[in-house]
Structures are given as C-alpha cells and as structure tokens.
Amino acid sequence: MVKKIIASGVTRPIMRRSFLKAAAAFGFAGAFPAILIRSANAAGTPTVVNSIRSLSNPYHATWNKGGAAFAKAVGAEYVTLVTEGNSEKGIADIKAILAKTGGNCVINIDPNDSPDARPIVEACKAAGAYVVTQWNKPADLHPWDFNPNYVAHISFSGVPYGKAMAAALIKSMGGKGGIVALGGIESNVPAIERKAGLMQALKENPDVQLLDMQVANWSGKEALEKTNAWLTQFGEKIGGIWAANDDMALGAVEALRADGRAGKVSVTGIDGIQLAVEAVLKGEMAGTVAWDPYWQGGMGLAIAFAAKTGKFDPSKEPKEHREFYGTGVTITSENAQTFYDANIKAEPKLDWNDIWGRASGQIQYN
Amino acid sequence: MTTPIEQITKRQPQPKRIRRWRVATWAPLMVLVLLCIIVTFINPNFLSFGNLVRITQSAMIPLVLGIGATFIVLMGSIDLSVEGVVTLSAVILSMLVLNGANSNNLGVLAVPIVLFIGSAVGFINGLVHVRLKVPSFMTTLGTWFIALGAANALLGGMSTRINDPFIRGLAVVRFMGFPWGVWLALFCLLLALIIQNYTRLGRYIYALGGGEDLAALSGISTFTVRIATFTLAGAFYAVGGILAAAQLGLGNAQIGTGWLFTTITAVVVGGTSLAGGQGGVLQTLVGVLIVGVLSNGMVLMGVPSSVQIGVQGLMIIAAVALSIDRKLNRIVK
Numbered sequence: 001m002v003k004k005i006i007a008s009g010v011t012r013p014i015m016r017r018s019f020l021k022a023a024a025a026f027g028f029a030g031a032f033p034a035i036l037i038r039s040a041n042a043a044g045t046p047t048v049v050n051s052i053r054s055l056s057n058p059y060h061a062t063w064n065k066g067g068a069a070f071a072k073a074v075g076a077e078y079v080t081l082v083t084e085g086n087s088e089k090g091i092a093d094i095k096a097i098l099a100k101t102g103g104n105c106v107i108n109i110d111p112n113d114s115p116d117a118r119p120i121v122e123a124c125k126a127a128g129a130y131v132v133t134q135w136n137k138p139a140d141l142h143p144w145d146f147n148p149n150y151v152a153h154i155s156f157s158g159v160p161y162g163k164a165m166a167a168a169l170i171k172s173m174g175g176k177g178g179i180v181a182l183g184g185i186e187s188n189v190p191a192i193e194r195k196a197g198l199m200q201a202l203k204e205n206p207d208v209q210l211l212d213m214q215v216a217n218w219s220g221k222e223a224l225e226k227t228n229a230w231l232t233q234f235g236e237k238i239g240g241i242w243a244a245n246d247d248m249a250l251g252a253v254e255a256l257r258a259d260g261r262a263g264k265v266s267v268t269g270i271d272g273i274q275l276a277v278e279a280v281l282k283g284e285m286a287g288t289v290a291w292d293p294y295w296q297g298g299m300g301l302a303i304a305f306a307a308k309t310g311k312f313d314p315s316k317e318p319k320e321h322r323e324f325y326g327t328g329v330t331i332t333s334e335n336a337q338t339f340y341d342a343n344i345k346a347e348p349k350l351d352w353n354d355i356w357g358r359a360s361g362q363i364q365y366n
Numbered sequence: 367m368t369t370p371i372e373q374i375t376k377r378q379p380q381p382k383r384i385r386r387w388r389v390a391t392w393a394p395l396m397v398l399v400l401l402c403i404i405v406t407f408i409n410p411n412f413l414s415f416g417n418l419v420r421i422t423q424s425a426m427i428p429l430v431l432g433i434g435a436t437f438i439v440l441m442g443s444i445d446l447s448v449e450g451v452v453t454l455s456a457v458i459l460s461m462l463v464l465n466g467a468n469s470n471n472l473g474v475l476a477v478p479i480v481l482f483i484g485s486a487v488g489f490i491n492g493l494v495h496v497r498l499k500v501p502s503f504m505t506t507l508g509t510w511f512i513a514l515g516a517a518n519a520l521l522g523g524m525s526t527r528i529n530d531p532f533i534r535g536l537a538v539v540r541f542m543g544f545p546w547g548v549w550l551a552l553f554c555l556l557l558a559l560i561i562q563n564y565t566r567l568g569r570y571i572y573a574l575g576g577g578e579d580l581a582a583l584s585g586i587s588t589f590t591v592r593i594a595t596f597t598l599a600g601a602f603y604a605v606g607g608i609l610a611a612a613q614l615g616l617g618n619a620q621i622g623t624g625w626l627f628t629t630i631t632a633v634v635v636g637g638t639s640l641a642g643g644q645g646g647v648l649q650t651l652v653g654v655l656i657v658g659v660l661s662n663g664m665v666l667m668g669v670p671s672s673v674q675i676g677v678q679g680l681m682i683i684a685a686v687a688l689s690i691d692r693k694l695n696r697i698v699k
Contacts, residue, residue: 055518056514
C-alpha cells in the first residue's frame with residue numbers, strides 16, 4: 001500500500017497547472033468567511049477585538065478566554081488578532097479590522113513591541129475606535145494626548161512582585177541559606193524589574209546568599225539544564241530557586257525531581273499559570289504571582305467598551321485611571337487552594353462594571 | 367621499464383589521503399576530551415557520578431533528535447521540522463496518556479501512536495520533497511509550522527500535565543543509576559548504528575550523499591530512499607518528543623523551542639558534513655556530548671550567561687574548521 005503511494009508519487013509528477021488550481025481554490029474558500037462577516041457587521045454593538053502575540057502560550061490563551069467571556073456578557077462580536085511576534089502584521093491587522101467595522105469597535109492590545117503602540121493609537125483615533133494598551137508603549141505616548149479614543153494603558157510593575165516572591169522564598173527557607181536565580185531575556189523590561197525586586201529582597205536579608213544567577217530566556221527547558229548544572233556545582237548548598245516566570249520555575253522543579261529533591265528545595269515563579277498553582281498546592285513550589293490574564297483580556301475590553309458606549313468620559317478621568325499599574329495576586333501555600341477553586345476550577349467571575357477595581361497607582365517612568 | 371600509465375597508477379597518493387581524513391574524523395573526539403579536562407581542572411565536581419548522570423540526562427533528547435537529523439544530513443538534505451515534530455508528538459502524547467486535562471489513559475499504547483504520527487510527518491516531508499521537487503529546506507520549514515500549528519490547535523495554548531507513571535518514569539525512575547530515558551536513547555543509537563551499517567537503506571543514504579546522480583545511475587531508487595529516510599527521521603524526532611514531554615512532565619506548544627539549533631549544531635560539530643556523504647551517528651553522539659559538556663561546563667565554571675551563547679557560536683565555527691579537509695574543497699559557497 002505504502003509502496004504503491006510512493007510509486008505513484010515517483011512516477012507521475014503533479015502538473016503545475018492542477019497544483020495552482022488547487023491552491024487557488026483553497027485561497028478562495030479561505031476568503032469566504034471574511035466576506036460573510038463583512039456584511040453581517042453593520043452599526044450597533046461595537047465589535048470587541050483582542051490583539052495578542054500568540055495563542056501558543058497559556059498566558060495569552062487565558063487572555064483570549066477572558067476576552068471571549070466579556071464579549072459574551074455584553075453580546076458583542078468577538079475577534080482575536082494574533083501578531084505571531086510580527087509588528088507589521090499586528091498593525092496591518094488592526095487597520096484591517098478598523099476598516100471592516102468602520103471604526104465601530106473597541107480594541108484591547110498587548111503591542112508586540114513598544115513603538116507599535118503609536119501607529120495603532122493614531123489609526124484608532126482616526127477611525128473613531130476606542131483602544132486600551134497593555135504592557136508595551138513608548139514612555140512619551142500618553143492616553144490623555146489622544147482623548148477620548150486612547151482610553152487607558154495598563155501595566156504591571158515587576159519590582160514589588162519579584163521582591164514578594166523572593167521574600168516568600170526566603171521565608172520558606174527559614175530566613176537563611178543559599179539561593180540561585182533564573183532570569184528572563186536580559187533586555188526585557190519585566191525581566192529587569194523582577195530581578196531588581198529580587199535584589200532588593202536580598203539586600204534586606206543579608207543571611208541569604210545569591211550563589212549564581214543565570215539567564216534561561218523564560219524557557220522551562222533551559223531552566224532545567226541550568227538547574228542540573230547548579231545541582232552539581234552547589235549541591236546541598238542550594239536552599240531555594242527564584243525564577244522570573246513560572247515556566248522556568250517548573251523546569252527547575254523537574255530538574256529537582258529527577259534528582260529526588262522536588263519539594264525539598266523551595267522554588268518560586270511569577271505569572272500564576274495553572275500548572276504553577278497546582279505545584280504550589282502540591283508543595284513543590286513556594287509561591288507565584290497571578291497577573292490574571294483573564295482579567296487583562298476581559299477588563300481591557302470592558303474599559304474601552306464602557307468609554308465607547310458612553311458610560312464614562314475618558315477625558316474627565318484622573319491620570320491614575322488612564323495609565324495605571326494593575327494588581328497581581330500573590331499566591332503561596334496559604335491561599336493557593338482558594339485561588340485554585342475560584343479561578344481555575346471554575347470559570348472566573350469578574351464584575352465587568354468594576355473597571356477601576358484593580359488600578360493601583362499611576363505608572364512611573366524614569 | 368614501466369609504461370606511463372603504470373607510472374600514473376603508482377603515483378596516486380591513496381594512503382596519504384586516508385590518513386588526513388582520519389585526523390579530521392578524530393578532531394571532535396579530541397575536542398570533547400580537551401573540554402572535559404579543562405572543566406574538571408576548574409571544577410572537579412564535573413567528574414562526579416551525579417554530574418555524569420545529569421549530562422547524559424540533558425544529552426538524551428539531542429542525541430535522539432541528532433540521530434534522525436544525521437541521516438538527513440548524510441543525504442545532503444536538511445530537516446528543519448525537528449521542533450514541529452517534537453512539539454506535535456509531545457502534545458499528542460500528553461493528551462493520550464493519563465493527564466490533567468482529559469480522561470484519556472492509553473498508557474504505553476500512546477507511544478506507537480505518537481511514533482506513527484512522527485513518521486507520518488516525515489513521510490509527508492519526503493513525499494512533498496520528492497514529488498513536488500521542493501527543496502528539503504523549504505519543505506521541512508513548511509511542515510515545521512504546520513506541525514506547530516496543529517499542536518497549537520490541539521491544546522489551544524494551554525499546558526497539559528502528564529501524570530502517567532510510565533512516561534514520567536522515563537525521566538525519574540532509574541536503572542543502574544541512569545534514568546530509563548537515557549537507556550532508551552542508547553537503544554535508539556544502537557538501532558541507528560544497525561540501520562547505518564548493516565542495512566541496504568544505510569548504504570543507499572551514503573551513496574546518495576556521495577553523489578546522487580551516480581547512485582541513480584547504479585539503479586538505486588533515490589526517491590524511495592529519500593522518502594524512507596525522512597520517515598525514519600520523523601520517527602526519531604517523535605521519540606525525542608516523548609522524552610521531552612517525560613522530562614518536563616508536561617506537553618505544551620512551546621516544548622520544542624530551541625531544539626533545532628541544538629540538533630543541527632550537534633550533528634555538524636560531530637563532524638557530519640552538511641554536503642552529505644560523510645559522517646555518521648557515532649559522530650553525532652560525540653557532537654551531542656560536546657554541546658552538552660560545554661553548556662554544563664560553562665555553568666560550572668561560572669561563565670556569565672551573556673557569554674555562553676557566543677561561546678556556542680565560536681564552537682560551531684571551530685569544530686567545522688577542524689573537521690573540514692581544506693585540500694579537498696577548493697570552492698566554498
């Protein structure tokens with residue numbers, strides 16, 4: 001059978017023309033859904049749009065779920081745009097959706113890179129759409145310069161949470177011992193901030209020694225390799241492992257497990273993905289911080305949607321509502337079960353009207 | 367009196383050429399030994415049994431992937447679909463065995479299914495490459511993304527925890543001090559050595575890499591050999607995917623990230639020529655160990671993170687420069 005397929009493949013080359021025909025048919029079929037949506041979307045409830053980097057990581061996948069939940073709650077059409085790490089694609093997709101909806105849409109975006117925020121905001125203002133940005137934007141681009149369309153920018157400061165996790169780690173070690181640290185990509189702002197928080201905590205705890213810090217590029221696989229080497233180098237001296245995100249923390253836990261030491265060496269992460277919360281429950285991790293991407297994906301839209309539908313006037317809001325730090329949830333063994341039951345086991349229940357509930361101060365740029 | 371023809375025959379420097387070729391072959395092994403000596407000198411812990419186990423643990427996945435890639439490179443082709451197949455197999459495996467997301471519990475049965483899927487992707491690689499005459503570089507680039515997309519669609523971006531004791535045992539349970547995964551990787555090496563040295567397919571692969579037109583003229587069905595080799599490589603990548611999932615205890619769409627670089631580096635550093643026809647799976651074993659010892663050793667020696675990746679790049683150039691016979695290659699493209 002297989003031989004037959006191979007043989008037919010070998011002896012009879014596909015004709016170029018039939019190949020092109022098939023490709024054209026495919027392309028045409030692919031365009032159909034887009035054509036159908038176009039006509040269905042007239043004036044009325046604004047389309048709600050999330051633009052994120054990819055759907056291949058738990059963080060953005062949860063973000064997407066939050067957006068879908070909000071859209072369902074207000075009965076709006078929901079669109080997810082994925083940049084795949086490509087700024088040009090991200091901006092072009094936004095312009096396309098603005099054209100398609102005639103500006104009758106609200107956009108919640110995690111820009112692929114800081115400079116992208118400016119052209120996106122300008123395009124939204126020109127089309128009359130309302131936009132909320134998160135994480136990345138240039139420091140000199142402010143929502144109040146684009147009233148009322150640029151509603152808000154949300155970010156999270158890594159410093160206090162990096163510090164909180166280091167504190168939780170040190171506490172679980174009994175206040176003294178040696179730790180090793182796994183950092184994110186060195187040029188990333190969150191990696192720099194979280195590391196700064198770690199350093200602050202170390203300064204306050206002179207009995208704790210930082211044995212080594214290595215960059216594992218946010219990757220669990222690299223963290224596993226670095227931790228393996230550390231186990232040789234420092235052996236029993238390692239009392240705790242601080243990781244700048246959960247993927248790396250989980251990689252470290254697996255390296256410890258292969259060594260028979262999972263649960264005996266404290267590990268902390270940041271991000272609050274499901275597997276990390278489960279590891280905290282099992283006692284294999286000492287803590288993590290949940291940014292709650294579900295909230296980010298849903299509430300970002302809720303804020304823009306409220307402004308678009310006239311529930312509040314962005315230009316009259318104070319600056320700490322226009323450019324603010326969101327609030328992360330610190331998860332340790334004490335509250336892990338409660339968090340798990342409310343946010344992971346069940347679909348999280350958020351009050352979409354409580355739009356400023358997690359604003360914790362205006363963003364500081366230095 | 368000798369005829370001119372006999373004189374020419376006598377002058378052929380056959381033995382000399384073989385000797386030069388051998389030195390180049392042993393260069394990677396010498397580099398490996400030298401590396402071990404340097405790292406041990408700076409941190410004697412390197413030679414401890416515990417660290418030996420850890421190095422084999424981190425070498426098991428690149429070894430299995432490298433074996434698959436070696437066969438492709440020996441033909442003079444390239445396979446970029448490594449990460450795609452690893453991800454797809456790890457994701458499918460995590461969804462079929464006892465896991466934290468659904469109620470499947472196929473246990474060991476999941477392994478042949480995953481192996482079949484890996485080979486199927488390889489088979490498609492081969493078929494497209496041969497039938498549509500698309501260069502292997504582009505074909506496998508395409509299947510890389512297709513497989514990655516399929517993995518994404520299956521999981522929707524989430525991670526699945528693997529609870530199956532058999533799969534987890536590959537990384538955690540030990541036999542004679544080494545995790546079962548290491549033994550599995552060694553078994554794959556043995557299998558690959560048999561294929562390479564004692565089967566017709568193995569000899570045909572070398573023949574294709576040495577000169578495809580000659581091989582075709584001598585009656586070898588080059589198309590069949592190519593398809594079979596890509597299928598074989600796909601199966602090895604699937605094994606790599608199983609090991610990767612076992613090691614991290616989860617399946618997600620990012621599990622394969624970074625393996626392509628490690629795999630190709632290991633193959634090339636081991637001394638398998640990218641032009642095809644020269645090298646083999648044992649060379650790849652040496653290459654994998656060089657990459658593994660170097661990355662383990664750099665942490666042990668306290669080399670800053672930012673320098674480490676640069677050192678890896680230098681190593682690739684150095685290894686290739688050492689193993690190339692410059693007198694045979696007049697033109698370099």
